[in-house]
Amino acid sequence: MDLVAFLAERYNYWIFIVLMMMGLYIVIARGNLIKKLIGLNVFQTSVFIYYISIGKITGGTAPIYVAGDMERWAHGAGHDAGHGEGAAHGADALPGKDPLGAGALHADETLQGDFELAGNDLSTLTGEAHGAPDTQAVHAAPSDGVNDLLAAPPLKIEDHASAVADAAHKAAEVVYSNPLPHVLILTAIVVGIATTAVGLALVVRIREAYGTIEEDELEAIDNVAEFGETHAKGAAA
Amino acid sequence: MSLLAQLPVIPIIVPLVAAPLAVLMPAEKMGGRIPYIWTTLIAWTVFAACVAIFYSVATVGPISYHLGDWAPPIGIEYRIDLANALVLTLVSGIGALVFPFSYESIRSEIDPRQINLFYAALLICMVGLLGVTITGDAFNVFVFLEISSLSTYALVAMGANKDRRALTAAFNYLVMGTIGATFFVIGLGLLYQATGTLNMADVKFQLAGDNNRMVEAGFAFIIVGMGLKAAMFPMHLWMPNAYAYAPSAVSAFIAATSTKVAVYVIIRFIYTVIGADFDFASAAFAWLIAPLAIAGMFFASIVAIFQSDVKRMLAYSSVGQIGYMLFGVSFGTEQGLAASLVHLFNHGLMKGALFMAAAAVMLRVGSHACSGYAGLAKRMPLTAAAFIIAGLSLIGVPLTVGFISKWQLLSAAFDSGRPWAGFLIVASSFLAVIYIGRVIELMVLKPAPENAPPIKEAPLSMLIPMMILVAANIYFGLNTELTVDLAERAAHALMGAGR
Incomplete structure (x- = not known):
């Protein structure tokens, strides 16, 4: 029973770990570039949750002036x-x-x-x-x-x-939750959004250049270009 | 508050303000020269500021600059000691050369309408790397790292004008780089949870040698995350494609700086933030960093031999060279650390020169395949000479900086009781002889293809920066006072009591 309590007390960390693993798995296992980006997003979000939860102090209120x-x-x-x-x-x-x-x-x-x-x-x-x-x-x-x-x-x-x-x-x-991790994570969220935006922009360009956003098809196209007809290399874009 | 007191913030503030202005400048008027000249001037300003910082640190001592006058550990601190002054000078110096160098090369390789965006992104990339180096705040490292990485993704993707594979290369780099950065943030979170502070020196102070699993996990996440950014073997898979398909001037800049900065961050976290006296740090040296460094030295060098593309070959060679740097760190001795810092600096000089030569060939021959290098010694003698000298430096021939690095590494290996390590370093250098020798043979001994159109030597705007770097390769190979002595002092400061 101690073990159960031990695990249950730290449920926020379990959520973080599960989300993180799911995100990483999607990035690795999915061939679709957009799905990869979403996986990356889930992965990053799990870290945001982790940071937010370490800033929370039991019984603490939001770090806003109360008294x-x-x-x-x-x-x-x-x-x-x-x-x-x-x-x-x-x-x-x-x-x-x-x-x-x-x-x-x-x-x-x-x-x-x-x-x-x-x-x-x-x-x-x-x-x-x-x-x-x-x-x-x-x-x-x-x-x-x-x-x-x-x-x-x-x-x-x-x-x-x-x-x-x-x-x-x-x-x-008056117990306040620690605002610092929240502020840090605001910065990280901005970075995450920027990353996703750049990633999606790249996907758009890839789609324009190749006509597909599936990783294996992209690889096949590149292989044909490199080893199939030698003159096709670099000419396509 | 004199301007001099604000010196440490100049390399960050000036380009950060200048880059958006570059975006506003016309791309097509005067062939895009306006943003080019503007950003070049900024890069020179930054270099001058970094040299001034370097001089001040070398003669007076470490600088601590409090951002917004908030005292650390509450406020963000820029802390510059010899180790990061050395890296700052390298990054800004390479920047000051790559900016003037890039114009002709870039104009032929990217969409001319993007030239203002290109220079803005390159400037942001540089400021990110400088920021990572200069800051004494652990979270700031992440922010600047992502500033530089995001602009690097965009810069790599601009190579799509020549070869669409630049897009997939940039995408893969983005995915891997983001995973690396996120790992780094997790590590920071764990360290923050253990210590309640983000100031690097304060983290070490709060830890006070206290060892627990949270610190260990944080350390592991940081090493893995930064290892990804540094292209530490076997986490280098994003790198060959990114370097090969990026516009040539971008390859020259990021190959000479970005992985070096990541290695610097690893060193900084091991010594200044965590402290090397922990058991797990020495275990990481012995069981993780050293074997991976050795594997990288050999594996990447062997792969480099079989590349048919010069830029890709140089990229694999970089993976191997990162191996040397980490190998030096893994000795865990002051000499090993000094050797790593020397090699970090010297490798920036060599790879910068090599990639610049590759960019010149790309401009004139129009390809970076090995076959394009045939007979180049006659067709582009100066570029070929630059490639050969920098290549010899990469191998470690005496009178070049490469020799100094290898010599330092070897003596560190022998002095720390690892004669086998010395043997491995020499053995892997022979692999460099093969892959560099192959290209040199093509350039010097093979005749140019029959139907090859006559080509001119590279333009002066490219030759001069290239020659300056080559001269630096020789100068620092003869005059070791600056690099070796400073690196030894920097290593001493890093090892001794943290600061």
């Missing part, structure tokens, strides 16, 4: 001034404002770097705070202030290092 705490702490660390102003704004804006809607979008923009750090490697965070530029901080601060005031009174932060560590601690309470 005010983290943002305030991270900002407080880098930009005391911005924070103070933000808190003031927040106080003004407190009654009747939607704390999550627009604010969340801003936060996402400004804080992506910090999310990554917090999610991945807490130890590297200390001493490497790279907050958003001041203007952005001020810009994002109002919503941040709103959330702060709802949750807890704003704190004065004197010591940067401890603040950063604290921010990391707070951020660790």
